[in-house]
Amino acid sequence: MDQGGLCPACGEHLGKFDKDVVIDHDHSCCPKRTSCGECVRGILHRRCNSVIGYLGDDPDKFERIAAYLRGAETAFEIYRVLLLRRSLSSL
Structure with missing residues (x-):
């Protein structure tokens, strides 16, 4: 390593x-x-x-915190970003 x-x-x-x-x-x-x-x-x-x-x-918690620090305006926006990343990673 x-x-x-x-x-x-x-x-x-x-x-x-x-x-x-x-x-x-x-x-x-x-x-x-x-x-x-x-x-x-x-x-x-x-x-x-x-x-x-x-x-x-929990990687999702890290993603929500990162989105928050980057300025996502609402909890819904953070959730939307997470869903988009998950759907793109499954392609």
């Missing part, structure tokens, strides 16, 4: 491996704090990993 020294979540430099850098894994495979090793997704900043955890590993 070559990440080029960058956090795949935020794209910033990881720095040295210390308390601010963690190994991220898929919690649907291993729900506890440790991983079996097969479900490792990457090495992240602790803060990035925390955000993923706070949002329950």
Whole structure:
């Protein structure tokens, strides 16, 4: 897994491996704090990993937040953007 020294979540430099850098894994495979090793997704900043955890590993929540930050005017607009992306990705 070559990440080029960058956090795949935020794209910033990881720095040295210390308390601010963690190994991220898929919690649907291993729900506890440790991983079996097969479900490792990457090495992240602790803060990035925390955000993923706070949002329950739910990509739709990330999309809604991104749409909100980009200026979607209403919840309906955010929902419409999500539906459009899903329909395009299924093509």
